[in-house]
Amino acid sequence: MKTRRLFRGAAAATCGALLLAGCSAGNPGTSSATAGPVTTTWPDPGAGLQGVTLTLWMSTQTAAMADNVIKSFEAKTGAKINKVVIPDVYETNAPTKLATGAKPDLATWQPTGSMLALLKPSTALQSLDGAPWLAKQTPAIQKLGLVNGHHYAAFVNVPSVLGVFYNKSVFQKAGITSPPKNFNELLADAQKIKAKGVAPFFGAAGDQWPTQWWPQVLLAEASKKGLWERVSQNKEKFTDPEILGAVRQFQDMVKQGLFNKDDKTSKYTESGPALLKGEAAMVLQLTSFASLMQSTADTATIDREIGWFPISKDGNIATSVPGGDNALVAFKTGDPKREAGARQFLRFWLETYYPDYVKAAGTVSIEPAVPTPPGVPEVVKQATAALDDAAGSMQQNAAVNPDFYVNLANMVNGTMTPEQVTSTTQSQFAQLAQALGIQGF
Missing domain, CATH: 3.40.190.10 (Periplasmic binding protein-like II)
Known part of the structure; x- marks a missing residue:
């Protein structure tokens, strides 16, 4: 790839x-x-x-x-x-x-x-x-x-979908025998991994943009029920309980120390090697993350060492991000x-x-x-198959795309609260919607 x-x-x-x-x-x-x-x-x-x-x-x-x-x-x-x-x-x-x-x-x-x-x-x-x-x-x-x-x-x-790439050996050493079936199970597995001295998740807040994926997967079910369409019609806001709750959940994960210690400064390019080496157990990323791993490992190694599963608040729904x-x-x-x-x-x-x-x-x-040619990693094939039932991301379904990730990165760095993140993002969303003449704004 x-x-x-x-x-x-x-x-x-x-x-x-x-x-x-x-x-x-x-x-x-x-x-x-x-x-x-x-x-x-x-x-x-x-x-x-x-x-x-x-x-x-x-x-x-x-x-x-x-x-x-x-x-x-x-x-x-x-x-x-x-x-x-x-x-x-x-x-x-x-x-x-x-x-x-x-x-x-x-x-x-x-x-x-x-x-x-x-x-x-x-x-x-x-x-x-x-x-x-x-x-x-x-x-x-x-x-x-x-x-x-x-x-x-x-x-x-x-198109890419959001899902969790995981190190099979780290899971095995933590006694995890099957992928989690919802977000609560994911957090329980993360605690088992942390107890073994390994970072459950590799973030990359130094690049800012990866931060937006955590709230979005928590909103997959809501997206399927029209969340982003309601936001686009100004019938629901980032400051309302649904999105605010997802942002708060993400902040709780950061506060619980579930990410790599250098999350505030780490970069996306570091996440592939960290996962392959077992320095982190999981990376929540787009399907295209496989390309990053392929820059340092061959397909056989990736197939042997790395697994993939979709995750959402209540189940295993992937999120589509073209x-x-x-x-x-x-x-x-x-x-x-x-x-x-x-x-x-x-x-x-x-x-x-x-x-x-x-x-x-x-x-x-x-x-x-x-036919798909030989040499495509299994995790890519699995992620592609999940596209059939995937929820739409904010980028895909919302009328405009505010700088949600910038505000979330500020939260990870301790300069914004979840309330400030959602309030600022809502203001940006409204400004962009007004500029495009979208009704309701």
């Missing part, structure tokens, strides 16, 4: 930049040049495109992801793909370029409700409803990348030939070239007819 990165922040800056962008008129299912509905055509993936140049924006982390696809597409069609790598932070700098009037034909983008909403998809993006590849993908994927019932994201990689390398969006540029060319490129990637792409990437296939 290639190293993957989740878009993690700069929400206010992103929103502000996008509000300055002049989005073209149009609606889902209509062209950018007409006001009436038109039938979207899906050009043959190998059709000739001589003289057509498509611009593709990518982040530094996804810069090489499409290289082989591009090379093959250009050779087959005669088209030219102008790949533009936007420097970090992509989720801030890409919208800033859009605000200047620049517009690509295609771009990698985090396919969550909050991030897609920032692009004003009904006017700025091509609707991908009816795309030929959709029916070939797993049902779980077909339900993602939607805004107001319309598809705007073309998934090329399987990342920035999972999908592409196609922009409305006003040029029908280029817009059709963008759709053709997506078809080529997800139909003609997809078996080769999956094999080269060494990743789980999101098309049942295309």
Whole structure:
């Protein structure tokens, strides 16, 4: 698996930049040049495109992801793909370029409700409803990348889910013979591990962003019951008992010493080696955490030493968090030939070239007819299977994405209380929602 990165922040800056962008008129299912509905055509993936140049924006982390696809597409069609790598932070700098009037034909983008909403998809993006590849993908994927019932994201990689990676030997030495069946059992196991002198969990508050996962898994059941939709309608707040209770639970875990002693300063990159060495028993992370472990261990070692299970407050529900390398969006540029060319490129990637792409990437296939190649760790396969019943994360289901993780990291460092974390996050959420004109704010 290639190293993957989740878009993690700069929400206010992103929103502000996008509000300055002049989005073209149009609606889902209509062209950018007409006001009436038109039938979207899906050009043959190998059709000739001589003289057509498509611009593709990518982040530094996804810069090489499409290289082989591009090379093959250009050779087959005669088209030219102008790949533009936007420097970090992509989720801030890409919208800033859009605000200047620049517009690509295609771009990698985090396919969550909050991030897609920032692009004003009904006017700025091509609707991908009816795309030929959709029916070939797993049902779980077909339900993602939607805004107001319309598809705007073309998934090329399987989305990450949140779950617990654990060291099998540490569990065995602590007398734990099976994964916990709910959060209370998880905490009981953590105490057994702590009694053996091992850190139950490896945090990485020095990087801030991993802190947000603990409250989110505690909210999985609530998410399935519409929590983030209610928050997006201003019918429920971060300061209300549900989310506040999850934040308090996380703080209790920190106070009980269930994390590594250097949690306040430790980094994400340290968590993989710590788990493999048994210096920590568990890491709550995205599926892409396996890529970090693969940088220091082979698949056989990971399969032998590391297990995985989903966790939630009352059971074993995973939480879905699509990342920035999972999908592409196609922009409305006003040029029908280029817009059709963008759709053709997506078809080529997800139909003609997809078996080769999956094999080269060494990743789980999101098309049942295309086999997952050898060498993918078992924990990745298990996490992918959990996607079918996963709850949506805040990033996936909420209308906007506040800097929840920054406030939680401050709490870990002792500078904010749970009440201050939720109050500040609610204020940020409302500010972003107001800026986007979301009703109820």
